[in-house]
Amino acid sequence: MSETTAPPPTAGASTAGSTLMNPTATQAQAQTGQQDALDKGVDYVLGKAGHKQNVSTTEKISDGVRSGFKKLTGKDVPIQDKQ
Numbered sequence: 001m002s003e004t005t006a007p008p009p010t011a012g013a014s015t016a017g018s019t020l021m022n023p024t025a026t027q028a029q030a031q032t033g034q035q036d037a038l039d040k041g042v043d044y045v046l047g048k049a050g051h052k053q054n055v056s057t058t059e060k061i062s063d064g065v066r067s068g069f070k071k072l073t074g075k076d077v078p079i080q081d082k083q
Helices: 023-032 037-048 055-073
Strands: none
16 A cells, blocks of 8 residues: 655745644635634644644534534624635
């Protein structure tokens, strides 16, 4: 079996959130402007827990948090989703 590895981080990458864990995902989010405050929070928590995640995973988790918050409280999360 062959083993695949992730490409090395690019020079000049931002050090916010999951940059150390997944520099490509963070750069893609920064370039598209699709990362809201909840996404950044989810990204930070997952990074602190030692999990590598990509943009779509972070977005799915934050959407789940929004859905759970709405079911629990009956209100929307006060952070607008950037889609």
